[in-house]
Amino acid sequence: MSSGNGNVSVAVEFYLAGSADKSKAALIEDALFDAFGPVGFSCQALKSALRCIETADLLIRYKQYAVRHLQRDIHFVGYKSRLIERMDLESAALD
Helix, strand or coil: CHHHHHHHHHHHHHHHHCCCCHHHHHHHHHHHHHHHCCHHHHHHHHHHHHHHHHHHHHHHHHHHHHHHHHHHHHHHHHHHHHHHHHHHHHHHHHC
């Protein structure tokens, strides 16, 4: 019995990932409709919304990465100007 449940869960995972073939997808959609009625189709709408959310999340992570690198570069520019200033002061003190 557990292997049957395992097969169903694997089929559902493929369905939610969008990689199930059409016959299995139709079988899962029919089962969802039989079990839950129109709620099963809400799951399908949620699946497509999750793809958009994942895409937005990925874009946000890329922007955070870019901002971190920009902050690092700004820090190095400030450090470089302070280092040049310090070297000028040391050079003036040696003269």
